Amino acid sequence: MKRTIEIAENAGACYGVERALRLTREAKGDVRPVHTLGPLIHNPRVVAELEGDGVSVANSLDEAQTGTLILRSHGTAPQIIAEAKERGFNVVDATCPYVSKVQQHAKELADAGYAVVIIGEPKHAEVEGIRAWGGKAVVAVADEPSKLPETLPAKVGVVIQTTQSEKRVNAVLSCVRELADEVLVKETVCNATQVRQRAAAELASRVDAMVVIGGHNSGNTHRLYEVCKPLCPATYHIESTDELDPVAFKAVEHVGITAGASTPASQIEEVKRYLENL
Ligand code: SF4
Known part of the structure; x- marks a missing residue:
């Protein structure tokens, strides 16, 4: 049987994650040892691969002690960055530029x-x-x-986590507007999540089975699974091909694949090849 395998548009690593991975690969030649402050991304396989390449996870400056410190795409508190520099770490800031923008807005609103x-x-x-x-x-x-x-000061500035949905933002915003006299909103949502969800839903609605690839600890991958499952009951969330049951795919003609924003293209290709060769 010829099986059709289709990958959803925009599946996999977003701009901020790609950038963080690139900066980390480049930092491998820097001052050793090389650490990321917390896991670089929510993808245990990538974190393990980096570990194998000599980039370990440190959960605090004390744990890292010395060397190069990579700040992850989610961003880091300014006090920690200042302390890391003071302690002499070679700091590589892999904060996603969209997240940096939210941080700057928060600081500017506070200063104003x-x-x-x-x-x-x-x-x-x-x-x-x-x-x-x-x-x-x-x-x-x-x-x-x-x-x-229950109450808010008269003058409120609003910033938004990059991955919030429009629905949640609007619900909270309308309440803030009722509680404050003056509300200044900084639009800081990144559309990477919505774009992935929309494309995954479109594909899930017309395939026989759907595979969602990404860390079990990745929030945006879970949400992709939740979007696909009602549209395609045979939806599976996996980190790697070991979790796929070949029997379940034997008679499946059309398979869709999508992947969370922390899933590199190599992991998508690996799953596609596996399904093609079943
Ligand atoms: S989801 Fe958007 S804000 Fe978050 S890391 Fe990716 S590109 Fe940056």
């Missing part, structure tokens, strides 16, 4: 006297970084209206 509201997931690393850039001016972090405080 605005109380800052961050629309985003409170415990997400990117949001924790933005919060640190906004400092004491940050009065709320919310990804739904119920997480906002």
